[in-house]
Amino acid sequence: MKVFNTLSRRKEDFAPIGGDVRMYSCGPTVYSYAHIGNFRTYIFMDLLRRVLKYDGYKINGVMNITDVGHLLSDGDTGEDKMQKSAKEQNKSPYEIADFYSAAFFEDMKKLNIDLPERIVKATEHIQEMIDYVKTLQEKGYAYEISDGIYFDIEKFGGYGKLSGANLGEQIAGARVEVNDEKHNPADFALWKKAEKEHIMQWDSPWGSGYPGWHIECSAMSIKYLGRHFDIHTGGVDHIPIHHENEIAQNEALTGDKSVNYWIHSEFLLVDGGKMSKSLKNNYTVKQLEERGYTALEYRFFCLNAHYRKKLNFTFEGMDGAKTALIRLNNTLALHKASAVRTPLEITAAYKKEFDEAVNDDLNIPLALGVLFKMLKEKKSEDVYKAALDMDRILGLRLDASAATADKGEAAEAEDNIPDEIKLIAEKRKAAKADKNYALADTLRKEAEEKGYKIIDTKDGVEISILK
Numbered sequence: 001m002k003v004f005n006t007l008s009r010r011k012e013d014f015a016p017i018g019g020d021v022r023m024y025s026c027g028p029t030v031y032s033y034a035h036i037g038n039f040r041t042y043i044f045m046d047l048l049r050r051v052l053k054y055d056g057y058k059i060n061g062v063m064n065i066t067d068v069g070h071l072l073s074d075g076d077t078g079e080d081k082m083q084k085s086a087k088e089q090n091k092s093p094y095e096i097a098d099f100y101s102a103a104f105f106e107d108m109k110k111l112n113i114d115l116p117e118r119i120v121k122a123t124e125h126i127q128e129m130i131d132y133v134k135t136l137q138e139k140g141y142a143y144e145i146s147d148g149i150y151f152d153i154e155k156f157g158g159y160g161k162l163s164g165a166n167l168g169e170q171i172a173g174a175r176v177e178v179n180d181e182k183h184n185p186a187d188f189a190l191w192k193k194a195e196k197e198h199i200m201q202w203d204s205p206w207g208s209g210y211p212g213w214h215i216e217c218s219a220m221s222i223k224y225l226g227r228h229f230d231i232h233t234g235g236v237d238h239i240p241i242h243h244e245n246e247i248a249q250n251e252a253l254t255g256d257k258s259v260n261y262w263i264h265s266e267f268l269l270v271d272g273g274k275m276s277k278s279l280k281n282n283y284t285v286k287q288l289e290e291r292g293y294t295a296l297e298y299r300f301f302c303l304n305a306h307y308r309k310k311l312n313f314t315f316e317g318m319d320g321a322k323t324a325l326i327r328l329n330n331t332l333a334l335h336k337a338s339a340v341r342t343p344l345e346i347t348a349a350y351k352k353e354f355d356e357a358v359n360d361d362l363n364i365p366l367a368l369g370v371l372f373k374m375l376k377e378k379k380s381e382d383v384y385k386a387a388l389d390m391d392r393i394l395g396l397r398l399d400a401s402a403a404t405a406d407k408g409e410a411a412e413a414e415d416n417i418p419d420e421i422k423l424i425a426e427k428r429k430a431a432k433a434d435k436n437y438a439l440a441d442t443l444r445k446e447a448e449e450k451g452y453k454i455i456d457t458k459d460g461v462e463i464s465i466l467k
């Protein structure tokens with residue numbers, strides 16, 4: 001499998017360190033509903049995990065839940081997002097975290113995103129974070145000022161290697177400086193000393209406080225995946241600050257490389273701009289449902305764009321995805337119902353093409369094209385089965401949907417038959433049971449004159465509209 005590594009800025013062959021593939025994915029900050037932009041990133045994570053599994057790897061995956069310490073500004077200022085939301089809703093931050101975590105998992109399920117093997121909460125790993133910061137301080141990478149403990153980026157030689165920014169650019173890019181005690185404007189908080197009104201706070205060697213957002217991911221990834229692991233994922237917005245800071249912390253701690261492959265997914269845009277909670281231009285899965293779209297239709301919408309390309313969200317795009325997915329399921333239902341055999345080499349050739357696409361840096365749009373091409377083959381259950389195999393990666397629940405589409409079509413056909421014709425069919429059935437074949441024939445002709453065809457099948461009769 002080839003993947004694009006943000007660290008090297010090129011596609012590389014994936015080679016695991018050994019044993020299970022160890023993978024960390026930055027999870028949600030649970031102060032509000034996750035929006036469909038966030039879910040684009042988790043759909044990407046899911047696709048990556050599914051391709052790895054498809055290739056036979058076992059995965060040891062970890063995703064965090066940020067339930068403390070993510071401040072409103074990336075410059076370590078502003079209120080804690082959890083605390084702000086708690087105040088607004090007159091609840092405790094823990095209640096807020098529980099509520100929005102549950103909503104997040106419900107949406108993940110609807111989107112058919114398989115959860116990583118381990119989900120970890122920041123508030124349950126405070127001691128690990130304190131120990132981590134203590135070590136960084138002992139090693140000379142951290143210093144204390146009046147509002148917290150900060151990482152000294154100038155002490156760490158490799159700062160900026162992920163985003164390709166040099167220290168000068170990082171400093172110039174740092175937000176308007178409000179804290180002149182910091183050695184360097186781009187130094188970031190490892191631990192913040194809490195003001196009295198900060199609800200979530202813990203004892204530490206530096207007084208009562210709470211962790212910085214970046215140390216959370218470093219502490220939890222190292223705890224569960226070790227000091228050197230295979231893959232780290234997240235959205236592209238995390239490259240210049242959050243992930244740059246994770247690298248600085250980890251490598252300062254261990255003196256060595258910590259993650260082999262950094263893989264990032266591009267943004268979901270709306271009207272050509274960023275979709276984000278702060279801009280209030282975001283939609284949730286529930287809002288899509290209220291407008292008549294299913295979560296799987298949104299998943300399908302995302303699959304049509306490569307994860308490293310920006311994707312513009314529009315309702316026209318969703319309409320297109322909806323129609324295409326319904327058509328896909330209807331076609332699959334027809335394949336499923338056919339007893340015709342397709343030679344193995346034909347389905348195998350499509351599968352090979354599909355495998356190559358997904359293994360080429362997750363080229364899912366190309367892989368979908370292969371599926372659509374295959375569905376144009378003569379209707380055959382073998383094609384249906386090959387499509388289900390591809391769905392192990394696509395995750396569109398094609399088995400369940402094709403079954404519903406199947407039933408749906410039959411039920412729809414049944415509804416279109418007038419009672420008068422159904423009665424004729426019943427009478428004909430009785431005539432046949434009486435061995436009165438002349439009457440049975442007359443009744444069939446009568447139905448045909450009215451535009452309906454009665455066909456005997458092994459399960460009884462089928463009525464269809466004469467074309």
Ligand code: AMP
Nearest residue numbers: 028029037038040041234235267268275
């Ligand atoms: P947050 O809950 O804000 O920490 O974000 C959770 C994940 O969603 C992160 O990996 C972000 O990079 C990602 N993300 C945020 N906004 C978008 C967007 N508009 N499109 C895609 N991913 C996003």
Ligand code: ZN
Nearest residue numbers: 026027217242
């Ligand atoms: Zn993170």
